[in-house]
Amino acid sequence: MSAHSVTSSSGAPLHAIMAEFPNPAVVSHAAEKIRDLGYSKWDVYSPFPIHGIDEAMGLKPSRVSFFAGAGAISGITIALLMQWWMSAVDYPMVIGGKPYFAWEQYFPVTFELAVLMTSISAIVGMLTLNGLPLLHHPMAKKERFLRVGDDRFIIAIEAADPKFNADDIRKLLADLGGEHIDEVEE
Amino acid sequence: MSTVNLRHDLILADDNIRLREGAGRGLSIALLGLGALLTVLAVLGAVAGDALTARTALFALHTGFILSVAFPLTALVLVMIFHATNAGWSATIRRQFENIASLIWIAVPFFFGILILQAVLTATKGEGGSIPYLWKWMNAAYVEGDPAFEHKRGYLNYGFFLVRSLIYFAIWIGLSFALNSISRRQDEDGDPKHTITLGRLSCIGLPFLAFSIAFAGFDWLMSLDFHWFSTMYGVYLFASCMVLSVALGTLTLITLSSFGKLAVAFTEEHLHDLAKLLFAFTVFWAYIAFSQYFLIWYANIPEETMFFQVRRAEPWTGLSVAIPIAHFILPFILLLPRPLRRSRGFISFMCVYLIIIQMIETYWMIRPEVYGVGPWHWLDFVGIVGPVAIFLGLFVAKVASGPLIPLKDPRLHEALKHKNHI
Numbered sequence: 001m002s003a004h005s006v007t008s009s010s011g012a013p014l015h016a017i018m019a020e021f022p023n024p025a026v027v028s029h030a031a032e033k034i035r036d037l038g039y040s041k042w043d044v045y046s047p048f049p050i051h052g053i054d055e056a057m058g059l060k061p062s063r064v065s066f067f068a069g070a071g072a073i074s075g076i077t078i079a080l081l082m083q084w085w086m087s088a089v090d091y092p093m094v095i096g097g098k099p100y101f102a103w104e105q106y107f108p109v110t111f112e113l114a115v116l117m118t119s120i121s122a123i124v125g126m127l128t129l130n131g132l133p134l135l136h137h138p139m140a141k142k143e144r145f146l147r148v149g150d151d152r153f154i155i156a157i158e159a160a161d162p163k164f165n166a167d168d169i170r171k172l173l174a175d176l177g178g179e180h181i182d183e184v185e186e
Numbered sequence: 187m188s189t190v191n192l193r194h195d196l197i198l199a200d201d202n203i204r205l206r207e208g209a210g211r212g213l214s215i216a217l218l219g220l221g222a223l224l225t226v227l228a229v230l231g232a233v234a235g236d237a238l239t240a241r242t243a244l245f246a247l248h249t250g251f252i253l254s255v256a257f258p259l260t261a262l263v264l265v266m267i268f269h270a271t272n273a274g275w276s277a278t279i280r281r282q283f284e285n286i287a288s289l290i291w292i293a294v295p296f297f298f299g300i301l302i303l304q305a306v307l308t309a310t311k312g313e314g315g316s317i318p319y320l321w322k323w324m325n326a327a328y329v330e331g332d333p334a335f336e337h338k339r340g341y342l343n344y345g346f347f348l349v350r351s352l353i354y355f356a357i358w359i360g361l362s363f364a365l366n367s368i369s370r371r372q373d374e375d376g377d378p379k380h381t382i383t384l385g386r387l388s389c390i391g392l393p394f395l396a397f398s399i400a401f402a403g404f405d406w407l408m409s410l411d412f413h414w415f416s417t418m419y420g421v422y423l424f425a426s427c428m429v430l431s432v433a434l435g436t437l438t439l440i441t442l443s444s445f446g447k448l449a450v451a452f453t454e455e456h457l458h459d460l461a462k463l464l465f466a467f468t469v470f471w472a473y474i475a476f477s478q479y480f481l482i483w484y485a486n487i488p489e490e491t492m493f494f495q496v497r498r499a500e501p502w503t504g505l506s507v508a509i510p511i512a513h514f515i516l517p518f519i520l521l522l523p524r525p526l527r528r529s530r531g532f533i534s535f536m537c538v539y540l541i542i543i544q545m546i547e548t549y550w551m552i553r554p555e556v557y558g559v560g561p562w563h564w565l566d567f568v569g570i571v572g573p574v575a576i577f578l579g580l581f582v583a584k585v586a587s588g589p590l591i592p593l594k595d596p597r598l599h600e601a602l603k604h605k606n607h608i
Contacts, residue, residue, distance in 0.1 A: 051605075061524070096486065104483050107476065 006159040006166070013186035015138035016042075017169045018145065018156040019178025024050045027153040030176035031056040034155065037172070041161035045145070045154040067125025068118050075117030079110040138184050145184075156184060197450045197602065198593065205447070205586045214582040221575030225250075228569035229303060235565075237311045242559045244304060244319050246569025249552045251296040252406065253430070253545055253570065254577035258293075260424070261286035261431035262362050263395060264463075269365070269381075269388035274600030275459060278451040278591045282435045282442075284369055285584045290362045292577055294355055321347075323412040334413050334489065342412055350405055354398045361391045369592055376594030399424050410555045414493050418478050425474040426513075426551075428467040430544050433537035434581075436460040440534045442590060451591050454528050455604045461527035464536065468521070472514035497550065501560035505550050513543050545570060 006014045021027040024046065031044050035058040044050075044057060080103075087093060088100035098105060127133065139145045139156060148154050155178065157169050166183075173181050196202070225247070232243030261283045268276040268283070304319045322328055323342045329335040335342070364387060372380040400420020408419045416422070439452045439460070482490045497506045517540060526532050549570060553561065592598070 096484070104480055107480065 006164065008183045008185050010185070014159045014166070015184045015186045016156040016158040017166060017173065017181065018139070018142065018154050018184055019173035019176075019181045020144060021153040021155065021176075021178055024053075024153060026177045027155065028053060028056045030155055030173075030178065033176055034157070034172070037163075039157055039161050039163055041164075042155065042157040045139070045148040045156070047149055047151060047153075063129060064122055064125045067128075068122040071117040071119075071121030072114050074121075075114035076110055078117070079113035080106060083109060138186055142182065142184060144180055144182070202447060202449055203451065203590045203593070204588075205442075205590070208586075210582045210586040214579045214586070217575050217579030217582060219579075221572050221577075221579055224568040224572030224575060226572075228565055228572055231565045231568070232303065232307060233310075238556070238558055239565065240307045240311055241319055241556050242553075242563050243565040243569055244300070244307060245553050245556050246549075246563075246566045247303065247573065248300055248320055248406075249545075249549050249566075250570040250573030251293075251300055252552065253548055254296060254573045255290070255293040256427035256548070257430050257434055257574075257577060257581075258287050258290040258362065259358060259399060259431075260428045261435065262290060262358065262365070263392075263399075263424075263428070264431055264435070265365055266361070266388035266392050266395065269384045270392060272385060272597075274597040275456065275604040277595045277597040277601035278448070279435070279439055279456050279460070279601070280595075281369070281589070281591050282438045282585065283431065284366050285438075286431050286434060286581060287362045288366045288584060289577060289580055290358045292580065293358065296573055297351060297355075321409060321412075323409060329412075338412060342409055347405060350401065354402045357391075357394050357398045361387070361395060369595075370588070372595065373589060373593040378596040381596055396424075407552060410552065411492065413489050416478055416482065416490065416493070418474065418481075422474050422478050423551075425467065425471045426544060426547055429464060429471065429540050432460060432463045432467060433540045433544075436464070437534055437537040437541075438581075438585060440530050440537075442585075444530070447590060450602055453604070455606050456601075457530065457533060458524075458528050458606050459604075461521060461533050461536075464533075464540065465517070465521040465527070468514060468517045468540070472510070472518075475510075475514075496554045496557075502550070502554050505546070505561060509543075509547050509550060513540075513547055545574070 008014045021030060027044060027046065028050060031053060034042060035056065044053060046053070083106040084101050087095075092100050094100075095105075144152070145154060155173065157164065157173075170181055228243050228247050228250075232240045232247070235243065265280060265283045265287055267273070268280055300320065304321075304324075307319050308325070323335060323338075324344055324347075340346075365384060368380050368384055368387075371377075400423075403420045403423035407423065408415065436457070439448065440457070442448050443452050479494060482494060494506075496502065517536065520532075521527060521536065549561075549566065553566065595601075
């Protein structure tokens with residue numbers, strides 16, 4: 001609820017304070033400073049992936065790989081159980097003199113299903129962790145923010161941050177080289 | 187963003203990129219002595235024992251020969267891939283792989299040693315020509331009237347076999363000599379044109395290298411049982427042996443940096459990429475090995491299944507079950523987490539582990555052809571470790587003999603600030 005206790009100059013609930021940066025080097029440097037000051041609810045918006053920005057923002061390694069791993073293990077399990085049930089339990093059939101449950105024969109399907117489940121769960125995991133799909137984002141209301149898809153770099157520190165103080169942040173962003181510092185309403 | 191301080195004069199300082207005079211000489215002499223001793227023991231065991239013991243010893247020595255050729259041969263592949271793909275990150279670590287590859291000449295004395303030993307044993311313990319020692323098809327009396335052999339007579343005959351082997355040696359020694367000498371010439375004159383020459387040479391040489399490796403596999407290993415055939419044997423041999431040179435090179439780099447050499451030139455980032463290569467070749471091996479097994483299992487044709495039939499039966503069952511677990515499942519799981527791939531201690535353990543596993547697998551590929559003698563005969567150890575120790579002794583001396591990185595490679599700056607972002 002702390003997010004809504006902060007209001008913008010016009011009285012509407014405040015989402016964040018944003019600032020524009022001219023290039024990746026400046027925005028990376030600014031991110032390092034904001035990280036070191038201990039802010040937790042903030043983000044960098046960029047038209048392209050910046051090498052080293054994860055480290056500069058202090059982001060933890062992505063947890064998507066756990067989703068992928070879980071998908072792989074369930075894919076292998078499901079595929080083996082399915083094929084075992086189909087060809088050794090439900091409708092046993094001798095093919096080429098091989099045993100009913102011949103693991104060699106089940107390997108390709110097992111592999112394919114493992115790959116399929118891995119990729120699906122990685123995508124679902126990525127979307128979940130990113131909070132997607134998202135119907136609307138307060139940042140999208142800002143005309144200047146839209147240029148982030150073109151040639152602008154933006155840092156926004158959100159009102160939900162426990163250390164949020166509008167005046168401090170305005171000053172901080174300006175010191176770090178931010179331009180067009182603006183309020184983003186909820 | 188990069189926090190590494192790129193002081194070229196410090197990185198290229200002599201105490202960072204050169205070993206002191208006489209470094210590693212003790213280790214090299216010890217390895218050479220051990221290797222010579224074990225090889226002589228294996229030869230003596232072969233000469234003194236009965237026919238079956240002689241066969242065991244000869245097969246063990248053959249395994250040792252294949253392994254000590256596989257190290258430089260796969261290193262040559264790696265160096266050529268680095269050049270062909272213009273891999274900037276590899277510029278600082280390439281020299282160690284060149285060092286491994288430069289020892290490819292070792293194939294010649296070992297190969298002729300094996301041939302001579304086979305001839306001597308066949309002459310002295312021939313038992314009326316009924317037991318040809320290594321390559322059964324070389325015995326005219328043995329293959330007389332064998333319909334499976336009649337088809338292969340045009341390819342599998344002694345003269346053509348020798349000619350082919352000489353062609354392989356010419357390709358390998360030629361490529362390794364050219365790549366090494368051009369790379370070392372660049373150390374002196376720093377001409378960037380050499381890098382282009384090396385890239386072109388690698389692109390042209392790689393197909394020749396690939397085919398010669400595949401055919402050497404057919405000739406030296408697959409034809410041990412000339413009834414059997416597998417068209418993917420060449421790539422199977424390549425896939426399994428690649429891990430040898432990656433592991434040995436990585437181990438060398440870790441060892442050198444633990445002695446305070448190669449600061450900045452060999453970092454966690456290079457280690458990470460080498461560990462990825464280890465991981466890749468373990469997975470590639472599993473893919474190829476399973477594909478070969480799967481096709482033969484499915485078709486179920488007697489001549490083809492022989493290979494696996496022998497190895498699935500006692501006394502080889504244990505090894506056949508252990509190898510997929512030890513060579514694929516364990517390394518796959520262990521090399522997956524990023525922090526482990528960036529740990530020097532863990533990766534050096536994995537390198538030693540994978541080299542040992544690969545030695546056991548090559549042994550498993552070759553030795554079951556000796557019927558009647560189970561695994562782990564004492565001659566197996568001396569015959570395999572002997573030639574490999576000789577190779578390692580020569581390698582240690584080679585590493586100490588020159589600068590540890592290519593001094594004037596134009597891609598050096600790329601390698602020095604190499605970083606893995608994922």
